[in-house]
Amino acid sequence: MVTKTARPRSSDEVVTSGRGPVHFPLGPFTPYEHNPILAPRGDSWESGSVYNPAAVVVGDRVALLYRAHADDIVSHVGLAWSDGGYVFEREPQPVLSPSEDYDRFGVEDPRVTEVDGTYYLTYSGWDRDRSLLCLATSSDLHTWTKHGPLFPDFDTFQPQGRGETGAWSKAGGILRERVGDHYLMLFGEGSIWAATSRDLLHWTPTTSDIDPPLMAPRPGTFTDFLVEVGPPPLLTDDGLVLLVHNAAVKDPDGSVRYTAGQLLVHPERPQEVLAELTRPWIEPLTHEERHGLVDNVTFVEGLVWFRDRWLAYYGQSDSTLGVATFVPGDRWSQVLPG
Template sequence: MDDYLIFTPDDVDLARSPLRASLSAETYVLGAFNPGFTRLPGGNLLLMVRVAEALKEPVAGDQVHAIRWADGAYVLDAHPLTAVNMSDPRQFDIGGSPYRMLGLTSMSWLLPVELDPEGRRVLAVHYDRAIAPTRSYQVYGIEDPRITKVGDRWYMTTCSVSPERHSTTLYTSGNALDWTLEGIVLDHQNKDMIFFEGKVGGRFLALTRPLGELYFAYPEGSDYVGGPSINLAQSPDALHWKPIDHPGIRARRGSTSAMKVGGGAQPVLTDTGWLVLYHGVETRAKVGVYRTFWALLDRDEPWKILRLEDEAPLLEANPALTAPIAHQLYLPTEVVFTTGIVEAGDHYIVASGEADLACRITHVAKSRFA
């Protein structure tokens, strides 16, 4: 496999950030990672990079500050230090509520980055087409885009974050560069909604991964363990979704991904079924170890798993890739988070987030999935 970082925090020009129009506080790029990935009509590739832009000095006096979008401008909200836990540099826990409440140390927005057809060179960074908050349900940012082409249109799911809700939102495009916000499509926290690259039975199909405060236990002796898992949903129009009754991909007892599993790249159709690259998490330290595994789903009944490879990972974190920018690492992580796949003849080009910091490209021979 051919592995390299293609876009890092140093590649973001914050002078052209959407925040600059109204925010005077000094910021830096906490991460440029977890990109949506697709091929443009002309043959070039597109990374839709999540840029997490953070305050350089979030603490002032006895207060910590968070960035919020408010009616077309960016403002700072102050929280008393005595009421927060700041052990995680990505967020802080706010006390005094019967529910867990979070504040974010960064504001995420989406940056289109155009690559050559093999994904080896950055050709253009489209700051003029950056996607930033525009609705009250996005006031704390837009995260984790996943792009799928179905027919002649592109569909991009994102996570929109606000005190109102933590929802899944949909953008659509006719060229993968100019996007229209269609609104909320899932009203609950679901970090990994990803459209299949093609319809099944005339309907849109998607991987989902709803999250909750608790999970129920499987009986002793079951092959599975309770926790976040990959489900399936279908829709007549990409806007209105019904979950499929059958379970999808679940964490298996004793596997290295037993902590949780979730969608990664958009499922693509092969001669033998739907190829799904997904992430599995092993419990370790604060964040856990994220690896990329793969499964093959039935072409017509995709809840039927034809093959599941959850022991030997397809991708693992590669510290050699981030060594030149190791000083920018903000957590001791072993994380590779795959977010897109594109065909390229006898191989696939796979996009991932590396260490929650940068964008990684991997060329994987199709024979790897034989």
């Protein structure tokens, strides 16, 4: 059973927006005609690339927690605000930076979920040897407490492997609603797994990396090389869990092409896929999405309901940041890309 939690609100408390309609599949999404909405600037910490943003609605604004770095490719997380969801004003300094051994060469690819006034941000800590999924918390999006790696012994690239041994984990999306007496996280790069928690700080995988994952790459499809959790999952109007995921294929020359799909799971049986898209709902089409630090990438990490629409925020070829829009009730003005 999924429990929707309510919380009291004081006069000075930050209030998040209401929940939007969630059906499977979500969309169609139309990329914003004025993308990219954020790009590298200056000669400082965000001069090289700006991409892969988490998103959350705070009061009547959209906040983006985005990954950025200079030419050294040591990533920080920046914060930007928008009154309308499309034009953003950036804060001058990052709000989360490398500080520990496990993330000393990068805090990468954030996802964020707000529960009872606390923001739970998952990110990839990079030490140039391995990537580990980490957690940080905040009450204001500015000051963060790091809680360290969540799964220090887990390799999410199983069962297919990644050509190396040892721990590796990325991409944690936390469902905001409680499932019975626990919370649910879907996580993983390579394959996708599930974990549960009573307190949102300590997480236990529902299976080990020697068991079958929730979702693994499928040969001959747009998920051929790897799958990876996108934004935090959403509770649909019929009580199921919708996950937007990223997926990649590898070309003969070793390059990759990233698109995004969706799947549907039961909240109490998260290892069971009930439905999934057989083709991507967003893919590299524009110049920015085809050319960048890593070519041919649309990588979705932020998804919010804001006013009358869904806004999906994504990295464009690991270099710039774009947004795509879905307004429920509009005519299907485009078909899913083939």
